[in-house]
Amino acid sequence: MKSSLSKLLLASMVLATSPVLAQQYPNKPVTLIIPFSAGASNDIFGRFVADGLSKLWKQSVLVENRAGAGGAIGAAAVAKARPDGYTMLFSSSSYTINAAVQKSMPFDPLKDLKPVAMAMRGQMIGVTGSRIPLPDLKEVVRLAKTQKIFYGALGASSTTFAAELFASVAGVKLEAVNYKGGNEAMIDLLGGRLDIYFGTVTTVLPAVLNKSVTAVGVMSPTRTTALPNVPTVAEAGFPGAETDIWWGVFVTSGAPADVLAKINEGVNTVVNTPEAVAFIEKQAALPAKMSIDEFSKTVLTELGRWKELAEKNNITGD
Numbered sequence: 001m002k003s004s005l006s007k008l009l010l011a012s013m014v015l016a017t018s019p020v021l022a023q024q025y026p027n028k029p030v031t032l033i034i035p036f037s038a039g040a041s042n043d044i045f046g047r048f049v050a051d052g053l054s055k056l057w058k059q060s061v062l063v064e065n066r067a068g069a070g071g072a073i074g075a076a077a078v079a080k081a082r083p084d085g086y087t088m089l090f091s092s093s094s095y096t097i098n099a100a101v102q103k104s105m106p107f108d109p110l111k112d113l114k115p116v117a118m119a120m121r122g123q124m125i126g127v128t129g130s131r132i133p134l135p136d137l138k139e140v141v142r143l144a145k146t147q148k149i150f151y152g153a154l155g156a157s158s159t160t161f162a163a164e165l166f167a168s169v170a171g172v173k174l175e176a177v178n179y180k181g182g183n184e185a186m187i188d189l190l191g192g193r194l195d196i197y198f199g200t201v202t203t204v205l206p207a208v209l210n211k212s213v214t215a216v217g218v219m220s221p222t223r224t225t226a227l228p229n230v231p232t233v234a235e236a237g238f239p240g241a242e243t244d245i246w247w248g249v250f251v252t253s254g255a256p257a258d259v260l261a262k263i264n265e266g267v268n269t270v271v272n273t274p275e276a277v278a279f280i281e282k283q284a285a286l287p288a289k290m291s292i293d294e295f296s297k298t299v300l301t302e303l304g305r306w307k308e309l310a311e312k313n314n315i316t317g318d
Helices: 002-016 019-023 041-057 069-079 094-101 137-144 158-170 182-190 201-209 257-271 274-282 292-313
Strands: 030-034 061-065 087-092 113-122 124-128 150-153 175-178 196-200 214-218 245-252
Touching (some): 030 041, 030 069, 041 087, 041 245, 069 087, 069 094, 069 113, 069 245, 087 113, 094 158, 094 292, 113 257, 113 292, 124 137, 124 158, 124 201, 137 158, 150 158, 158 196, 158 292, 182 196, 182 201, 196 201, 201 214, 245 257
Parallel strands (some): 030 061, 030 087, 150 175, 150 196
Antiparallel strands (some): 113 245, 124 214
């Protein structure tokens, strides 16, 4: 009798820890926290992913906006959640930038959250104005060795870090001119008061198409379909200066491996349907498809790279 009871208890314990339970994920509503206000790209893409996962899983994925502190408030809420995958974070590459420039954060970006799936990525392009003839990136570098070259900076942002990464790889110093937004920087570039700007496709494309500025390099590993004749930064002679904007899903560290796999598979499925590709491309972005390890490596690499650049060039979150 005791032997039978022991076997029953052992079987119950095995069942309780079995991957079968994880495979049933999600069996209740999931919360997706977006750490930015409604209406921005993070919110647009996050809600798109949430809707897609809800339909795929046949389970509610509820969106909650928790803006503040450059995304740290929303991220901290997920970091403190139960490690079961039922509270997810939808953040962007600002996750690694914010971690690089903030002296203290309400969570540990390396230990408390697990990168699970990159959903989309956005490309950036270097464009030059008319103040000094700069037809390509090699000419930018050549002149930067003999005179000051001014670039448009947007504080602690992807734009600023793209410029500083390029300068670091090229072995030159570019002078930062700070602006509140990309449109203001483009106005000065068009007006001949700025030399180069590293902006998103959406920001720079109209001026490139009407030939008001010159596109000198795509900062991504691949060329952009919007301007297929513009070389990548590596093709232009500066491998190692590649960077993208991205958006992806994180969960609380410690979530079961099978749950992580289910989320990764779900996000990859949602963003790579023909309808999703069309929607994402309308937002001047591309669907991504990464394994958990690939996305984790991307985040880890950026955390180290941006922290080093921030310290070297005195970039802060202030």
